[in-house]
Amino acid sequence: MVSNASGQPTVLTKAAPAPTPPTAATTRVALPTGKSKAQRVKKSSNDPAKKRGNKGNFSAGRLAWLTERLPAYNAYADSKQKKKIGSGLSFWCSLLPDYHAAFPWRLPLKDELPEDAEILTALAHEPETDEEAAEKTQIVENAETKIMLWYGRQRQSNKTTKNPFFVTLKALRPQGPAPKRIPDVQFYLSHNDFKEGVARDFEAKGYASQPSREHLKLRCQIAKELLRKEPQNVRDRIRSEALEEHAEALRLHKDASLGLPSSNPTAQAE
DNA sequence: GATGTCCCATTGGAGCGCAA
DNA sequence: TTGCGCTCCAATGGGACATC
Numbered sequence: 001m002v003s004n005a006s007g008q009p010t011v012l013t014k015a016a017p018a019p020t021p022p023t024a025a026t027t028r029v030a031l032p033t034g035k036s037k038a039q040r041v042k043k044s045s046n047d048p049a050k051k052r053g054n055k056g057n058f059s060a061g062r063l064a065w066l067t068e069r070l071p072a073y074n075a076y077a078d079s080k081q082k083k084k085i086g087s088g089l090s091f092w093c094s095l096l097p098d099y100h101a102a103f104p105w106r107l108p109l110k111d112e113l114p115e116d117a118e119i120l121t122a123l124a125h126e127p128e129t130d131e132e133a134a135e136k137t138q139i140v141e142n143a144e145t146k147i148m149l150w151y152g153r154q155r156q157s158n159k160t161t162k163n164p165f166f167v168t169l170k171a172l173r174p175q176g177p178a179p180k181r182i183p184d185v186q187f188y189l190s191h192n193d194f195k196e197g198v199a200r201d202f203e204a205k206g207y208a209s210q211p212s213r214e215h216l217k218l219r220c221q222i223a224k225e226l227l228r229k230e231p232q233n234v235r236d237r238i239r240s241e242a243l244e245e246h247a248e249a250l251r252l253h254k255d256a257s258l259g260l261p262s263s264n265p266t267a268q269a270e
Numbered sequence: 271g272a273t274g275t276c277c278c279a280t281t282g283g284a285g286c287g288c289a290a
Numbered sequence: 291t292t293g294c295g296c297t298c299c300a301a302t303g304g305g306a307c308a309t310c
Contacts, residue, residue: 056280
C-alpha cells in the first residue's frame with residue numbers, strides 16, 4: 001500500500017469546514033510604522049514554484065495533462081449539451097477513464113508520476129481487499145470531483161479575465177427582480193383601444209370629484225366591470241397581448257442581465 | 271535572521287438555473 | 291426529478307514584504 005505522502009484528503013467531505021480561529025491571514029491589523037500598504041513594492045515572481053497562494057490540488061504533470069484538454073472541455077461546455085456521466089456522451093465519459101489510465105489511483109494528487117515502470121505498476125495495482133476497494137472508490141470520486149471543479153473554474157476565470165468589459169457590463173446589469181405580469185384588468189385599463197372608454201365611464205359616474213388617491217381604485221373597478229362585459233374574443237385578445245408584452249419584458253430583462261445590447265432603440269440610446 | 275502582517279492564488283461547498 | 295454547469299463567498303496556505 002502506498003501511503004499518502006503529501007497528506008492530501010482522500011475522503012470527500014460534504015460537511016461545512018469547521019470554523020477556524022482568526023489567523024494572521026484572516027485578521028487585519030494596522031501595519032506597523034514604516035512603509036504604508038501602497039508604498040509596498042509588489043514583486044511578482046516568474047518562477048511558478050515561488051508563486052504566492054495555495055498550491056492547488058494537482059502536481060505539475062497532472063496540471064499539464066488537464067490543461068491540454070481544456071480546449072476540448074470548453075468546446076463541450078460551449079455546446080450546452082448536458083449529458084449524463086456514464087451515458088457515453090458526456091465529456092467526462094472519455095476524460096475521466098483517460099485520466100485514471102494516465103495517473104494510477106494510489107499516486108497522491110500532488111505527487112509526480114514516477115519514472116520507474118515497476119513503481120508505476122505497483123501504484124496502479126488493483127485493490128485486493130474490500131477495505132482497499134472502498135478506499136479506491138473514495139480516492140477516485142474525490143479526484144473526479146476536484147477535476148470537474150477545476151475545469152469549471154478554469155473556464156470561468158478565462159471568461160472573466162479575458163473580457164475587458166466584464167466588470168463594466170456586470171455593473172450595468174439590472175439589480176431588481178424580473179418584471180411581473182400585470183393582471184388583465186390593468187392591461188385593459190392602460191390599453192390604447194380601451195382606456196378612453198374607461199375615462200368616459202369615470203367622468204359619467206362623477207368620480208372626478210372624489211379624492212385623487214381614490215381615482216386609481218375607481219378606474220380599476222370600472223375597467224374590471226367593462227372587461228367582464230366585453231365579448232370572449234376581446235377578453236382573449238387582452239390576455240394574449242398581456243402575455244406577449246410580459247414575455248418581451250422578461251426577454252429584455254434577461255438580455256440586460258447577460259450584458260447583451262438591448263433590442264429596444266430607446267434603451268440603446270440610454 | 272526572526273517575526274509579524276499583508277495579500278494573492280486556490281479551494282470546497284452551497285445554491286440556483288436549466289436541460290435531459 | 292435528476293444532476294450538470296455555473297456563480298459566489300469564506301476559508302486556507304504560503305510567499306512577499308516591513309520591521310526589529
